[in-house]
Amino acid sequence: MRLDSVVMSTDTQVAPPDAKLDEGDHDRFAHYVIGGGEALMKSAVTGEPVIALCGKVWVPSRDPKKYPVCPECDEIQKNRDPNTIDG
Numbered sequence: 001m002r003l004d005s006v007v008m009s010t011d012t013q014v015a016p017p018d019a020k021l022d023e024g025d026h027d028r029f030a031h032y033v034i035g036g037g038e039a040l041m042k043s044a045v046t047g048e049p050v051i052a053l054c055g056k057v058w059v060p061s062r063d064p065k066k067y068p069v070c071p072e073c074d075e076i077q078k079n080r081d082p083n084t085i086d087g
Helices: 036-046 072-080
Strands: none
Touching: none
16 A cells, blocks of 8 residues: 555644654554645645654654555554545
């Protein structure tokens, strides 16, 4: 599964300033991001953390294509209503 197939959203969400960044599993998995590509682009420009469907909060800095998809994000993504546009 490719990460660029994430449902895009106009409701970009980035982590609040007081959110605790995850320093763990995000290094081992690629995650689906709430807000999709728009949130990833904003993070790349501003350095603000993003929130994955599984709840992980981090600043993306690695190529997600090199990692397996997070099982929790994958399960959530599979069960999402394809007609839903919110993150």
